[in-house]
Amino acid sequence: MPYLSRPDPDPKPMDCRILTAALKLFVNHGYHNVSVHDVQKLADVSIGSIYKHFGGKEGIAKALHERLLVEMNEMVDSVIAQDLTIIEKCNHIIELLFEYTETRCEIIAFILHANHTEFISSKPPICSAEPFQKIRDMVQLGMDSGEIQSYDCLVAASVIFGGAFRLIHMRLDGLIDRPLPELYDQLIDATWKGMKIEDDSVPQKLASNE
Amino acid sequence: MPYLSRPDPDPKPMDCRILTAALKLFVNHGYHNVSVHDVQKLADVSIGSIYKHFGGKEGIAKALHERLLVEMNEMVDSVIAQDLTIIEKCNHIIELLFEYTETRCEIIAFILHANHTEFISSKPPICSAEPFQKIRDMVQLGMDSGEIQSYDCLVAASVIFGGAFRLIHMRLDGLIDRPLPELYDQLIDATWKGMKIEDDSVPQKLASNE
DNA sequence: TTGACAAAAATGAACATTCATTCTAAATTA
DNA sequence: TAATTTAGAATGAATGTTCATTTTTGTCAA
Structure with a gap:
């Protein structure tokens, strides 16, 4: 040597x-x-x-699952602990997820994209995991405090984060070729303001009686 | 005999x-x-x-993939052909997906929930398939015509359908125990109106003159 | 510092099992 | 009777796992 x-x-x-x-x-x-x-x-x-x-093989997957979920959990905790409005917290989580998708895409892909139940026996689906539950609790809080429109909690959380998850999915699938952070502002805007253009010319209150 | x-x-x-x-x-x-x-x-x-x-085995998966995609495609086509506004068409597609999720959940699970790229060689990811492209085209049309808020097409489609896909996902994972059609009205409302309560602490109808 | 030795970790050839696929014979149909 | 379809035992390649052996690490006495 x-x-x-x-x-x-x-x-x-x-x-x-x-x-x-x-x-x-x-x-x-x-x-x-x-x-x-x-x-x-x-x-x-x-x-x-x-x-x-x-x-064994499944042991590797289990260890990965555990460690990455811990990381995700810490991320959510740190955001929740910050002194922000609920809406700002939601946005910040999305922002971080978008950044992770670009810089550490394997983590995001494994946590959000894979069907763990297909290879890790007796693990509940990922969306019932701790960090996701915490996010839903946070959304519920925002509804209770009157900051967010009140709906069934699962519906509200799905609407707030569904667009982001969808974009992450498509980005990982190669359908989107721009870095997600470039789309962040649009997504946030659309999510909170809604996709409908209030029938111009007619004032809001008249147009919105379904 | x-x-x-x-x-x-x-x-x-x-x-x-x-x-x-x-x-x-x-x-x-x-x-x-x-x-x-x-x-x-x-x-x-x-x-x-x-x-x-x-x-062979992959042949079965390919055949399933093809036939179910055809079915999905026909569904989308039939909705697009109807005489409705773009928003109504989007809503109707969501409504049908929710119904399918309850009555023919295996089809939805296979099309939306499975990672086909993992077992069907040389098939592009499902979200680049024909019906999904048609949906995005429809959304683009809605933006061009001024019916829908203008954003990047992928962002817009993600916001409009992301909540629905998320709910379907959770329903299939057993996290939601109510039939999705029961949540339809809330979802549609939240998606188009947005999740933010315009502050001012003023009653809803007055507060929304953005 | 050196050498001896025990404990722990790493190695990879060999093993056992699973499973997609093949192929020939039997059954059915025309 | 010929052609087509179905049956399922047999095959062999792929792959998860084991374990006897080798290598490394840590300890202590000379």
């Missing part, structure tokens, strides 16, 4: 290497199209190590 | 039996968790027949 050989160029802990490789493969090819051997090759570790650390 | 034997109790054409069984299994367990043998057993046909008719 030569004196001047570089020190280990990739000293990251093994479990981290495995998870990083698995995340990339799962997101790009889908969980079921990735073999443990694929992960092993990309992570440059042995099969045995994977079984030592995670107990 | 006895004289009085019942005539074939299930005279549906074989390919139809196969597709029906496959759809049910794919939606309930996920494509990759279903084996050809599972389909064969539920459809009560032989393995050979499946390969004769569809050429």
Whole structure:
């Protein structure tokens, strides 16, 4: 071994290497199209190590699911803790999700795009996970305080965040070729103001009796 | 074979039996968790027949994808052809999707919920399929004609339909236990009017002269 | 500092199982 | 009788998992 050989160029802990490789493969090819051997090759570790650390293929997925959900949860918590109106908090969450979609798209893809129930046994669907529940609670709060129009909580949350999720989905699918943050202002505007143009010429109050 | 034997109790054409069984299994367990043998057993046909008719597992998925997309396409076409405003057409599509979600949820689940790219090779993601493109074209028309607020077309379509898709998603995931049509009115109202209460602490009808 | 040794971690060939697919014979139909 | 369709056992490739072996790490006495 030569004196001047570089020190280990990739000293990251093994479990981290495995998870990083698995995340990339799962997101790009889908969980079921990735073999443990694929992960092993990309992570440059042995099969045995994977079984030592995670107990198997599903174990990798579970660990990823847990860690990424924690990250998402922290993000939501930090926004909720800020001193903002409910509407501003909602917007900020969307803003952060859009940024993540550009800079750490694999995380977003795994958390929002994948059908975990298809490969992680006995995990509830992602939208019933903690951070999503917290978001709905926040929306409910906004309705109680009169800041947001009152509807069934699930309807309200769906309307507020549905457009954002849809855009993220299409961006990940390659249907949108602009970075999402460029669309942020339009989305926020449309979501809160509504998509209808109030029949001009006629004053609002007259036109809106359905 | 006895004289009085019942005539074939299930005279549906074989390919139809196969597709029906496959759809049910794919939606309930996920494509990759279903084996050809599972389909064969539920459809009560032989393995050979499946390969004769569809050429293999992926062939079944492709056929399902095609036929269901045709159905969806026809639905969209029929709505677009009606003599309605653009907004009414959008609403009607949502209304029909909600009905389908209750009465033919497997179709909706397969078309909207599944990641086809993960098991159908060389199929573009579903949101770039014909009916979805037609919907976006319709939205663009509404913006051009001044009926709908003008935004980037993808943003506009996402805001208008994002809430509905989100609710369908949650309904299929079991997070919503009421039939979606019960939420239709609220959703439509929220989508077009927007979620913000114009502050002023003034009664609703007066407060909305934006 | 060196060497011996025990504990822990990593390795990867071998194994066992699953599952898509094939193929020939039997059944059905024309 | 010929042609077509169906049946399902057999096949083999893919892949999740195990485990005996090797390598590394940490400890301590000389």
